[in-house]
Amino acid sequence: xxxxxxxxxxxxxxxxxxxxxxxxxxxxxxxxxxxxxxxxxxxxxxxxxxxxxxxxxxxxxxxxxxxxxxxxxxxxxxxxxxxxxxxxxxxxxxxxxxxxxxxxxxxxxxxxxxxxxxxxxxxxxxxxxxxxxxxxxxxxxxxxxxxxxxxxxxxxxxxxxxxxxxxxxxxxxxxxxxxxxxxxxxxxxxxxxxxxxxxxxxxxxxxxxxxxxxxxxxxxxxxxxxxxxxxxxxxxxxxxxxxxxxxxxxxxxxxxxxxxxxxxxxxxxxxxxxxxxxxxxxxxxxxxxxxxxxxxxxxxxxxxxxxxxxxxxxxxxxxxxxxxxxxxxxxxxxxxxxxxxxxxxxxxxxxxxxxxxxxxxxxxxxxxxxxxxxxxxxxxxxxxxxxxxxxxxxx
Ligand code: AMP
Numbered sequence: 001x002x003x004x005x006x007x008x009x010x011x012x013x014x015x016x017x018x019x020x021x022x023x024x025x026x027x028x029x030x031x032x033x034x035x036x037x038x039x040x041x042x043x044x045x046x047x048x049x050x051x052x053x054x055x056x057x058x059x060x061x062x063x064x065x066x067x068x069x070x071x072x073x074x075x076x077x078x079x080x081x082x083x084x085x086x087x088x089x090x091x092x093x094x095x096x097x098x099x100x101x102x103x104x105x106x107x108x109x110x111x112x113x114x115x116x117x118x119x120x121x122x123x124x125x126x127x128x129x130x131x132x133x134x135x136x137x138x139x140x141x142x143x144x145x146x147x148x149x150x151x152x153x154x155x156x157x158x159x160x161x162x163x164x165x166x167x168x169x170x171x172x173x174x175x176x177x178x179x180x181x182x183x184x185x186x187x188x189x190x191x192x193x194x195x196x197x198x199x200x201x202x203x204x205x206x207x208x209x210x211x212x213x214x215x216x217x218x219x220x221x222x223x224x225x226x227x228x229x230x231x232x233x234x235x236x237x238x239x240x241x242x243x244x245x246x247x248x249x250x251x252x253x254x255x256x257x258x259x260x261x262x263x264x265x266x267x268x269x270x271x272x273x274x275x276x277x278x279x280x281x282x283x284x285x286x287x288x289x290x291x292x293x294x295x296x297x298x299x300x301x302x303x304x305x306x307x308x309x310x311x312x313x314x315x316x317x318x319x320x321x322x323x324x325x326x327x328x329x330x331x332x333x334x335x336x337x338x339x340x341x342x343x344x345x346x347x348x349x350x351x352x353x354x355x356x357x358x359x360x361x362x363x364x365x366x367x368x369x370x371x372x373x374x375x376x377x378x379x380x381x382x383x384x385x386x387x388x389x390x391x392x393x394x395x
Contacts, residue, residue: 002028002056003387005066005380006046008106010098011035013042017055017062018384025384029055039109047113062117065110066387068157068379069121070099070226073148077126078183078386080394081107081119091148095225097263098235120387124226126183127156127163127210127217135219153220155202157379158323159210160217162200165375166319167215169362172196179215184389197314199307202377203333204324205233205276209303211310218313221306227262230302231295233276236266237302271295278326278333300336307337311344317370320346323377328358338372345369 007014014032018025031049036042050056067081073091086104093100110119128135131153140149160182167176175196198212207230211218221229221238231237239262247253253261269276272295275284284292311317322334331354338348347368356363356374364372 001063001388001391002061003064003066003384004050004062005068005383005387006106006110007032007068007380008102009036010102011037013039013046013106015046016380016384017050018381020384020388025381029053039105040113043106043109043113059114060116062114064118064120064387064391065114066383067103067107067119067121068124068383069103069107070124070154071096071152072123076123076129076152078120078122078390080390081111081121085121092225094259095227097259099226118391120390122157122383122386124154124156125152126386127160128153128220130216131219138223149224151219151223152225153208153210153217154222154226155206155208155210155220156217157382158202158377159200159208159212159220161378161382162202162210162321162323162375163198163212163215163217165360166198166200166212166321166371166373167196169360169373169375170196170319170371175215180385182216183386184393195314196319197317198319198321199310199314199317200321200323201303201307201327201337202324203230203303203322203327203330206235207232207299207303207324207326209306209310211314213314219310227266230306231267231271231299233278234264234267234269236262236270268295268299271298278330282330282332296333296336300333303337316345319371319373320364321373321375323375328374328376331356334363334372334374346372348372 001020003018005016012032012034013036016027017029019028029050033042033045047059071092072085072088075085075088079085086107089100089104107119136150138149138151163179164176167179196214200210200212202208206226209221227235228238244258248258268281272281273291275281275292281292281295285296326333334353335348338346347365349363349365352361353363358376360376361374362371363374364370
């Protein structure tokens with residue numbers, strides 16, 4: 001079985017082709033195109049590269065194309081991307097303007113180009129299907145809730161991978177198995193008596209923290225849209241809702257202007273005075289730029305706020321995990337986040353932390369009750385596996 005996982009950005013197309021032999025998977029090809037202006041040609045180029053590399057002889061060998069779809073109005077989980085699902089996704093365009101429209105465009109073009117091939121989406125919200133009702137709610141009028149104003153949670157594929165891999169690294173195969181089985185076989189999060197509790201920090205261009213008990217998420221720092229929770233590279237993060245009418249009235253901002261500011265001028269970019277890549281922010285801070293230093297400190301404080309929330313809810317943790325561009329690469333960020341948490345059982349090993357760069361590693365002190373880990377994320381593998389299961393279940 002060969003499954004192509006396509007990662008669609010507004011100007012990029014990245015892919016990985018997986019071959020499955022039973023439960024074993026292998027990446028046959030991976031590639032990407034940047035600065036895409038003509039998506040149909042980009043899809044042709046992608047398929048052309050797969051053929052040139054000998055990964056496929058013909059497109060008909062692709063059992064399915066999988067997508068890490070972000071948000072729909074009512075649909076979640078792993079589903080075939082029918083017209084009805086795409087319409088439901090359209091309903092999320094306003095609140096996920098950087099994510100949903102490129103996916104919709106790309107998926108429709110794949111459907112035109114490969115009408116015989118099933119297109120399957122694993123929604124980023126899928127990992128949060130079993131979070132408690134309290135973690136889904138906002139204190140909005142009932143009519144708002146009924147209209148869909150609720151907390152979803154995102155980065156589900158990445159946090160699910162952290163749930164699996166952290167359990168494996170801690171020798172908890174029972175939990176790892178349970179996390180791997182998710183979506184097919186889920187709901188009841190009880191695994192014997194022994195809890196295994198993880199806080200997963202996906203820190204990258206887009207960032208979120210998830211609490212995980214026994215392989216299943218209990219909540220995520222992002223809410224209704226991927227603009228919420230932690231400050232992102234250029235997206236706002238959590239904000240008092242009244243800031244919006246305040247700015248509309250005070251500065252005469254239009255709705256379009258507000259959306260643009262929230263989705264592309266906020267977050268680390270807003271606080272640092274224009275820098276949205278952590279490497280640039282760090283180098284500015286090193287030169288004495290106070291706004292850049294504030295952006296770093298603010299980010300750390302917000303990550304710690306969410307770690308604190310899940311630490312309390314989980315009544316302690318067994319593992320603290322870092323992943324994604326910042327989490328995997330920026331040792332100083334991990335140091336700052338873990339600083340002075342000894343009373344919670346969190347002790348970093350400074351040398352292990354400094355020497356870890358984008359590789360899987362345990363970076364806690366050997367006596368630390370909480371294992372601190374860096375785990376490079378593998379969202380595409382999660383998508384491919386779920387697509388495979390979806391196909392097997394529905395064949
Ligand atoms: P991601 O969304 O996981 O691809 O992460 C991208 C972000 O990670 C970038 O915007 C940077 O802020 C950060 N990043 C990527 N590489 C590094 C690095 N080597 N050191 C520090 N931060 C990095």
